[in-house]
Amino acid sequence: MFAELRELSRSFIKIKFEQYLRYFIQVTPLKHRFAMILGERGIGKTTTLIQYLVDVAEGDMLSDKILYIQADHFLMTNTSLYEVSQEFYQLGGQCIAFDEIHKYPNWAQELKSIFDTFPNLRILASGSSALEIRKGSHDLARRAVVYRMYGLSLREFIALKYGISFSAHTFIEILENHTALAFSVIEQLDEQKLKILKIFKEYLEYGYYPYFKEFESLEEFRMTVEQNLHTTLEADLVAIYPHLTGSSIRKIKQLVGYLAHAVPFTPNWQVIKKTTEIGDDRTIKTYFKYLEDASIMNSVGSSSQKLKKIEDPEKIFLANPNQLYTFTVLQPNIGNLRETFFLSACRPGYDVDLAKDADFMIDGMWTIEVGGKNKDAKQIKKNAGYLALDDIEHGSGKRIPLWLFGFLY
16 A cells, blocks of 8 residues: 555656745745644645655656655555654655645544654645644644645746746845836836736746646636636535534635625624525624635724724625636626735735724735826825835835735745
């Protein structure tokens, strides 16, 4: 059995390995002996695990030092994670990666046992962004370092699609140096006869998920985004929350449909309850939590109500712009699209709250109003904020091109 798993591992590593390194692997060394990568389906967690393994093996994809295991593969029905790890360790293995760990029954207990029993074995695992490592009696929080991974930034999309590499920048660098940074990007793209605003629109439609490269048409890409949504709800959430029934999943799907046509909006629990025919406020709020944990939606609250916003968010968005194009029949509302992009671009590295006199407050320090190129500065005059403006290649002063926030990671 182990020989089969090793050959399967080598095949997957050769097939899935890619040269391009996502932001995550560039900034996250995973030096801890037990690391878990959580994130939305389809953002590249498998590729990242394999790149880490190949790095451990110093580029040797056939090395006996590494092993990649699909936790839900049918071969795993005749053995256990612990038994595989034990044999691998006894044969001199150094680093083992378990993909889609949330689909394996009793995963937390087995990973805990592997960690405690084999002190020199490095363990990597990936799972759904909705995974709760503190769930149940086998609390892995004291053993595993947990990282969250996100989809492609605009910067990464440009590198993957057009082969042009740019550096990432901090929020403060963009605020203070946006004119020079924008001109630098525009100049390099001009050399290839490319325009940043056209590329930005491409990113909004299909650039968040790395698998855009696999499809020749937008229709196929969007079908895959929608299929991944169904798999997330029907398989991933059920694996993590076994109490969810078919009826519950149907209600959650109904809620997603409601969200897609209403976002961004301030939740009115009574209206949602009536529209979706979900029994009570507590159930609706629980379903919203599941959707946010699964990276299907983002909730934002006021910075002045930190505790209250956890229970009652003031505004809800879909998690990324590609979802807006996929889950709605008509063209997305342009204001909604801009704000969704800005939120998804900032969330991986910064705290985002609603601002009193503008759209967003970043890390409690910077006020941002998002809009089109004709947006004036009335709303930010009171708080010395900034404008993030669509449809401009470069800006000046407090007028910053919206697309440039796609270079935050």
